Amino acid sequence: MRGVYAVALLSFKEGLRHRVLYGVLLAALLLMGCTVLVSGFFLRDISKVILDFCMATVTLGGLTIPFFLAIHLLAKDIERRTIFTLLTRPISRGQYLIGKFFGLFLITGLIMLLLTGGVWLCLWGGEFLFGSRFFVTVSWVSIVAALFLSWLSVLILNAFVVLWSTVTTSSFLATLLTLFSYVIGHSIDDVVRFLQVEVTMIKISDSIRMTVDVVKYLFPNLAAFDLKSAAAHGLSIPFTDVLILTTYATAYIVVLLVLSTLFFNRRDLA
Amino acid sequence: MIQVSQLQKTYMSGVRRKPTNALVHVSLHVECGEIFGIIGPNGAGKSTLLKSLLSLVRPNSGTIKLNGFFPSDLRCRQSLGYLPENPCLYDNLSVNDHLIFIARTANLKNPLAQQRIPEVLAMVGLDHVRHKQIRTFSKGMVQRAALACALFTQPEILILDEPMSGLDPLGRKMVTDIIRAYNDQGNTVLFCSHVLTDVERICDRIAIMDRGQLALTITPQELLDITPDVRGESPLETLFVRTVGAGGQQ
Numbered sequence: 265m266r267g268v269y270a271v272a273l274l275s276f277k278e279g280l281r282h283r284v285l286y287g288v289l290l291a292a293l294l295l296m297g298c299t300v301l302v303s304g305f306f307l308r309d310i311s312k313v314i315l316d317f318c319m320a321t322v323t324l325g326g327l328t329i330p331f332f333l334a335i336h337l338l339a340k341d342i343e344r345r346t347i348f349t350l351l352t353r354p355i356s357r358g359q360y361l362i363g364k365f366f367g368l369f370l371i372t373g374l375i376m377l378l379l380t381g382g383v384w385l386c387l388w389g390g391e392f393l394f395g396s397r398f399f400v401t402v403s404w405v406s407i408v409a410a411l412f413l414s415w416l417s418v419l420i421l422n423a424f425v426v427l428w429s430t431v432t433t434s435s436f437l438a439t440l441l442t443l444f445s446y447v448i449g450h451s452i453d454d455v456v457r458f459l460q461v462e463v464t465m466i467k468i469s470d471s472i473r474m475t476v477d478v479v480k481y482l483f484p485n486l487a488a489f490d491l492k493s494a495a496a497h498g499l500s501i502p503f504t505d506v507l508i509l510t511t512y513a514t515a516y517i518v519v520l521l522v523l524s525t526l527f528f529n530r531r532d533l534a
Numbered sequence: 535m536i537q538v539s540q541l542q543k544t545y546m547s548g549v550r551r552k553p554t555n556a557l558v559h560v561s562l563h564v565e566c567g568e569i570f571g572i573i574g575p576n577g578a579g580k581s582t583l584l585k586s587l588l589s590l591v592r593p594n595s596g597t598i599k600l601n602g603f604f605p606s607d608l609r610c611r612q613s614l615g616y617l618p619e620n621p622c623l624y625d626n627l628s629v630n631d632h633l634i635f636i637a638r639t640a641n642l643k644n645p646l647a648q649q650r651i652p653e654v655l656a657m658v659g660l661d662h663v664r665h666k667q668i669r670t671f672s673k674g675m676v677q678r679a680a681l682a683c684a685l686f687t688q689p690e691i692l693i694l695d696e697p698m699s700g701l702d703p704l705g706r707k708m709v710t711d712i713i714r715a716y717n718d719q720g721n722t723v724l725f726c727s728h729v730l731t732d733v734e735r736i737c738d739r740i741a742i743m744d745r746g747q748l749a750l751t752i753t754p755q756e757l758l759d760i761t762p763d764v765r766g767e768s769p770l771e772t773l774f775v776r777t778v779g780a781g782g783q784q
Contacts, residue, residue, distance in 0.1 A: 270638035274624070274631070281626035281667075344622045349632065349683060352588050352616040353639040354608040533590040534545065534582065 267355035271363025275337050279371040284332045292325040296382045300389045310398040314390045315496040322379040322411055326418040329372045334425040338364050339435035358525040361426055368422045376415050401498030409506050410495035416513040417489035421446055423520035430528040449486030456480055484516050536564040541596035543582055556582040558746040564724055569717050571733040572726040574743035575778055580726035581619055584695050588616055615689035619696040621680030625669040629660055629679040633686050640687045658682045673700040694725035698732055710736055734770040742777050749777045
């Protein structure tokens with residue numbers, strides 16, 4: 265545990281001093297600020313528009329972590345050989361990967377928490393500018409639940425970065441594979457539904473159906489974590505759904521980290 | 535004590551998985567308190583040997599023991615310090631952050647770590663830049679910072695890969711002095727270098743590696759006996775050219 269703690273803390277510190285993080289925060293807060301002003305054009309849907317845009321911005325801000333920071337903290341760590349400083353200490357490769365993941369866990373959590381603060385500010389600003397009658401449907405429980413699930417999906421992507429960084433030798437390839445995982449994770453649900461619908465004149469071969477079936481079980485259904493529009497409409501998100509998705513994400517992350525450790529243990533760091 | 539027996543490592547490179555022998559049946563024994571230098575041309579397998587000792591590279595066959603432990607055993611790394619070739623530290627962190635990390639992994643209590651940090655930084659001449667980010671350092675300063683990391687826990691075995699690279703003459707003298715002082719405390723130093731004069735000057739034993747094999751091992755005294763009448767060249771340089779050159783002609 266000592267090794268995991270030391271690596272997590274080092275990664276958190278290194279990540280916090282990365283300029284990308286401040287760029288992301290600034291851009292996201294600016295975007296949120298603009299949303300409040302623009303939402304005035306959408307008369308009765310002011311709260312919905314503000315929430316929709318702000319929560320999308322929080323997710324976007326969270327997504328920059330796996331694609332920019334996580335790749336830098338992990339794949340580049342291996343590519344640039346900074347990893348030698350860590351692995352020549354009494355730290356196993358598994359501890360290193362778990363420590364890195366927890367470092368990213370903390371950074372992503374902090375960023376999304378700060379941006380959630382931005383959402384609160386935007387709602388407050390909206391109420392101040394347009395009056396509280398437009399904000400009666402806002403449910404903070406749903407907003408927090410939706411953003412929490414969004415954070416979980418970003419954590420799954422962080423775990424993918426860990427996996428792809430251990431099996432590839434270049435950071436570019438790791439980024440590309442993470443992007444593929446993201447796209448597949450968000451679209452696989454739609455593809456499965458499309459295949460379930462019998463459309464006349466279109467014949468879908470069995471091999472395609474089988475491939476989709478395999479992909480469906482290999483990649484996570486990231487679309488299931490996207491409940492932002494429900495929260496924006498003031499709908500409640502059942503607690504059991506949140507619990508099931510949290511268990512699903514945790515199990516997925518554990519499997520990815522175990523696989524990463526298995527692959528990484530066999531890798532030469534020449 | 536370092537014991538390496540019949541170590542073999544083959545890298546598979548390219549799409550066709552072409553094998554390249556990096557280490558071929560390498561055996562060596564380094565006693566406690568010894569300074570052991572390894573020299574050899576580029577691609578001789580020096581760095582692979584050092585990385586095998588640190589479990590960064592998994593050998594295909596053979597055994598390694600460091601103070602009685604296998605390299606994969608985390609206990610052996612408690613007593614190990616490593617300076618990699620072209621060391622790369624975290625740009626956004628300071629040398630102080632790196633040393634605190636090492637203290638955490640070594641389970642060093644905070645007051646003890648805070649006492650040790652200025653000591654080791656003064657040793658490598660970086661005490662004035664303790665809190666500056668590594669990105670502001672010159673190549674030589676990074677090399678010295680990495681050396682401070684390697685020395686921080688006062689390891690029993692110090693493994694140095696090209697410790698003099700990127701250093702000016704003063705820096706090289708400083709590193710040489712540190713290695714000597716460290717060895718005077720009874721610790722073991724294993725290092726590889728291209729700077730033959732440094733190796734000749736400070737090592738108790740020298741090994742020449744060529745194409746993955748340990749061509750020969752010699753003491754400085756034996757070196758003088760073998761190559762006594764050389765004009766203009768250092769005895770080690772003569773022997774190195776003779777050994778590696780002879781190997782290259784085969």
